[in-house]
Amino acid sequence: MGLFGNLFSKEPKKEKLEEGLEKTKTSLFTKLSKAVAGKSKVDDEVLDELEEILITADVGLDTTVKIIDRIEERVARDKYLGTAELNDILREEIADLLQGETQADFKAFDASHKPYVIMVVGVNGVGKTTTIGKLAHKFKQAGLKVVLGAADTFRAAAVDQLTIWSERVDVPIVKQAMGSDPASVAYDSLQSALSQEADVLIIDTAGRLHNKVNLMNELGKIKRVMQKLVPDAPHEVLLVLDASTGQNALEQAKQFTKTTEVTALALTKLDGTAKGGVAIGISDQLQIPVKYIGVGEQMEDLQIFNKRAFVDSLFGE
Amino acid sequence: MFDSLQDKLDKAFHVLKGHGQISEVNVAETLKEIRRALVDADVSFKIAKQFTNEVKEKALGQEVLTSLKPGQVLTKVVHDQMVDLMGGTAAELNLEGKPAVILMAGLQGSGKTTHSGKLANYLKRKKSRKVLLVAGDVYRPAAIDQLKVVGEQVGVEVYTEEDNKNPVAIAQNALKHAKENGFNTVIIDTAGRLAIDEQMMSEIRNVHSAVKPDETLFVVDAMTGQDAVNTAKAFNDVLDYEGVILTKLDGDTRGGAALTVRTVVNKPIKFIGTGEKMEALDVFHPSRMADRILGMGDVVSLVERAQEQFDEEEARKVQKKIAKNKFDFDDFLGQIKQIKKMGNVKDLMGMIPGMGKMMKNVDIDDDAFKGVEAIIQSMTPEERGNPKLINGSRRRRIAKGAGKDVKEVNQLLKQFGEMSKMMKMMQGGGAKKMAQMMKGAGGMPPGMR
Numbered sequence: 001m002g003l004f005g006n007l008f009s010k011e012p013k014k015e016k017l018e019e020g021l022e023k024t025k026t027s028l029f030t031k032l033s034k035a036v037a038g039k040s041k042v043d044d045e046v047l048d049e050l051e052e053i054l055i056t057a058d059v060g061l062d063t064t065v066k067i068i069d070r071i072e073e074r075v076a077r078d079k080y081l082g083t084a085e086l087n088d089i090l091r092e093e094i095a096d097l098l099q100g101e102t103q104a105d106f107k108a109f110d111a112s113h114k115p116y117v118i119m120v121v122g123v124n125g126v127g128k129t130t131t132i133g134k135l136a137h138k139f140k141q142a143g144l145k146v147v148l149g150a151a152d153t154f155r156a157a158a159v160d161q162l163t164i165w166s167e168r169v170d171v172p173i174v175k176q177a178m179g180s181d182p183a184s185v186a187y188d189s190l191q192s193a194l195s196q197e198a199d200v201l202i203i204d205t206a207g208r209l210h211n212k213v214n215l216m217n218e219l220g221k222i223k224r225v226m227q228k229l230v231p232d233a234p235h236e237v238l239l240v241l242d243a244s245t246g247q248n249a250l251e252q253a254k255q256f257t258k259t260t261e262v263t264a265l266a267l268t269k270l271d272g273t274a275k276g277g278v279a280i281g282i283s284d285q286l287q288i289p290v291k292y293i294g295v296g297e298q299m300e301d302l303q304i305f306n307k308r309a310f311v312d313s314l315f316g317e
Numbered sequence: 318m319f320d321s322l323q324d325k326l327d328k329a330f331h332v333l334k335g336h337g338q339i340s341e342v343n344v345a346e347t348l349k350e351i352r353r354a355l356v357d358a359d360v361s362f363k364i365a366k367q368f369t370n371e372v373k374e375k376a377l378g379q380e381v382l383t384s385l386k387p388g389q390v391l392t393k394v395v396h397d398q399m400v401d402l403m404g405g406t407a408a409e410l411n412l413e414g415k416p417a418v419i420l421m422a423g424l425q426g427s428g429k430t431t432h433s434g435k436l437a438n439y440l441k442r443k444k445s446r447k448v449l450l451v452a453g454d455v456y457r458p459a460a461i462d463q464l465k466v467v468g469e470q471v472g473v474e475v476y477t478e479e480d481n482k483n484p485v486a487i488a489q490n491a492l493k494h495a496k497e498n499g500f501n502t503v504i505i506d507t508a509g510r511l512a513i514d515e516q517m518m519s520e521i522r523n524v525h526s527a528v529k530p531d532e533t534l535f536v537v538d539a540m541t542g543q544d545a546v547n548t549a550k551a552f553n554d555v556l557d558y559e560g561v562i563l564t565k566l567d568g569d570t571r572g573g574a575a576l577t578v579r580t581v582v583n584k585p586i587k588f589i590g591t592g593e594k595m596e597a598l599d600v601f602h603p604s605r606m607a608d609r610i611l612g613m614g615d616v617v618s619l620v621e622r623a624q625e626q627f628d629e630e631e632a633r634k635v636q637k638k639i640a641k642n643k644f645d646f647d648d649f650l651g652q653i654k655q656i657k658k659m660g661n662v663k664d665l666m667g668m669i670p671g672m673g674k675m676m677k678n679v680d681i682d683d684d685a686f687k688g689v690e691a692i693i694q695s696m697t698p699e700e701r702g703n704p705k706l707i708n709g710s711r712r713r714r715i716a717k718g719a720g721k722d723v724k725e726v727n728q729l730l731k732q733f734g735e736m737s738k739m740m741k742m743m744q745g746g747g748a749k750k751m752a753q754m755m756k757g758a759g760g761m762p763p764g765m766r
Contacts, residue, residue, distance in 0.1 A: 052362055055356055055362045055543065056362050056543050057543065058359075058542035058543050058544070060357070061353055061356060061357050123540075123565070123568065124426070124428070124565065124593075125425070125426025125427060125428060125538065125565075126426060127425065127426055133458075155463070156430075156462070156463040156464075156465075156466035156467050156470075157459040157460075157462035157463035157465075157466055158459075158463075160458070160459035160462045160463075161457070161458045161459035161460075161462075161463075163459075164458035164459055165458060168458075178466075209565065209567060209568040209569075210568070210569075211567075211568055211569045212567075242426060242538070242540075243544075244424065244538070244541050244542060244544045244545075244548070245538070245540045245541065245542055246359030246540060246541060246542025246543065246545075246570070246573065246574070247357060247358070247359055247542065247571070248359070248540040248568065248569070248570040248571070249540070249542075251569060251570075269424070269425065269426075269511070271511060272424070272511040272512070272513060272544070272548075273511075273512065273513055273544055273547045273548070273551075274542065274543075274544035274547075275543075275544070278542065297425075297456070297457075
């Protein structure tokens with residue numbers, strides 16, 4: 001449980017949570033330790049316990065089976081010694097499935113692109129606009145010049161929402177009327193970012209369910225239109241995932257990747273009780289790194305994803 | 318909707334086929350498969366376990382009729398159990414209060430504001446209520462603007478206090494406003510909050526005790542994973558809500574949350590959200606949902622939706638024409654219009670038993686009929702009434718008029734010919750066969766008997 005205490009800004013709240021209704025989760029790893037205590041090898045009881053922990057964290061069946069297989073292999077190869085080793089092996093194996101390395105800071109992207117264009121996509125209600133607001137704040141803090149593009153012209157008041165964020169963070173925003181063509185907003189935004197010599201351009205898009213073909217095609221169009229100005233834009237397609245989403249997130253990631261070639265993930269709402277374990281399977285199967293995590297509603301509540309901390313949190317440690 | 322779970326269960330039941338009766342041995346593999354399918358569908362790990370255990374007990378105790386196969390018996394047990402789990406019959410809203418007050422609560426991004434609008438629309442149009450929407454989300458940027466836009470879309474007044482940051486006071490003032498201005502229904506939208514955020518949870522508790530809602534509805538995303546257990550329970554502990562709205566079911570989520578939430582809190586799911594349009598709100602029917610999960614198709618929903626939109630007079634006319642083999646392009650065009658009125662084609666197809674699986678990887682555009690309509694509309698009335706007239710030069714003219722290739726016109730004519738043939742067959746002995754097929758799936762739609 002120390003993880004969230006150390007890392008996340010909403011520390012007191014989380015503490016209370018752990019004391020309160022979430023007592024059970026805190027002790028899962030302890031439970032696991034107990035299950036192996038005094039045993040010389042990883043037996044079915046231990047693996048069952050592990051399965052429950054992983055499934056309950058939304059890791060999903062396929063990935064859980066994969067992890068368990070890897071543990072068994074490792075145990076056979078390295079000769080299992082005790083609880084401490086099991087803990088380490090477990091963490092290592094899970095962390096291994098997560099792609100990419102933990103980046104040093106928010107500036108750690110290829111600065112040769114000017115502007116570095118980030119297109120933010122995802123299904124409805126995952127927190128795209130909020131993540132963009134926080135991301136803009138972090139970039140600005142890092143001394144970068146940021147422009148926002150309000151290409152969610154569909155959801156009621158989405159442009160207003162992003163405008164309020166742009167005022168809060170104090171960065172320029174490019175917008176048009178509600179209902180206008182999102183590709184045209186993206187084009188305008190890029191043009192404006194180019195002429196302002198901005199370092200980063202972040203494009204907001206409307207939430208869309210990944211099984212709606214027309215809406216998915218619209219994303220492709222937004223991309224193509226931007227490429228008329230900057231052939232390799234967008235340089236990053238950031239898929240925002242809600243940590244409380246279950247196995248459907250995998251399908252979301254697959255479909256969004258198919259249309260827009262997602263390059264990075266942001267996992268939001270990790271300040272709740274959801275563990276976001278589905279990200280492991282996504283990262284592993286689609287070879288996409290998790291870059292950011294959202295841990296609250298304030299400007300500061302965005303962090304760079306840390307593998308080790310994430311794995312620890314799965315076990316409530 | 319639940320295609321993947323259907324696939325899995327189909328496979329699981331398949332293992333049982335060929336065995337004479339249900340025994341501990343032959344049921345074990347199937348139950349394991351069902352449990353995996355449920356977990357894969359985001360049903361809570363513990364509830365999936367509990368569910369399969371109960372199914373097993375019931376199945377083992379069950380007399381296996383000689384005429385039935387174990388797979389069929391187990392299908393019924395699983396189905397009944399699932400209906401039980403999701404809560405018997407459909408639950409109505411309690412609107413007795415004067416005014417009736419509905420409080421919306423849930424996590425961030427679950428769809429509270431959108432569904433406040435949908436609910437307002439539903440109550441206004443279907444129940445003739447005079448609805449007031451209340452903007453109680455004072456935190457998220459532009460949340461109030463969003464509700465205003467939504468209110469405008471459905472033609473319902475929205476009560477706002479832009480400078481007031483106290484949701485309790487806003488709710489109380491709104492109630493006063495409603496009483497003074499003759500509103501008989503008040504829907505209060507609230508900010509999204511995490512169940513572990515004590516400050517925010519005590520705030521909504523205060524709103525709740527200040528306005529004493531007739532209905533507190535917990536709004537939850539159908540895509541929610543294992544955490545559904547925690548949030549559903551935590552909100553229920555604080556608000557003791559009356560019901561649940563399950564949103565975003567127009568996605569391809571397997572929707573295990575539907576099974577979980579009801580079991581955990583023992584509160585009914587009252588509505589489901591099925592799209593971004595303000596009309597996309599349906600009443601939740603547990604047995605239909607179970608049918609769907611088990612791959613039995615949602616025949617009842619389909620029939621109801623069809624009846625709602627179907628012009629009986631028109632149907633009778635068409636039937637007569639088919640009987641006389643005089644079904645022409647005008648009738649065809651009429652049929653397309655009827656289908657389009659019923660909604661998204663893929664959704665409709667998914668409700669037909671056995672189609673769910675077939676449709677899984679097919680994309681049907683809502684505009685799929687546009688080209689067909691254009692071609693038919695480019696025909697003269699004579700041609701529509703008597704397709705045999707359409708020769709080569711007429712085909713070229715029709716193609717030009719519709720902006721299509723002659724090839725496409727040819728294709729439509731060919732399909733139309735085949736359809737006519739099929740209809741003739743169904744009028745004859747073929748209908749009997751179809752009726753038999755339908756029997757197992759809840760009977761024939763009334764109009765087709």
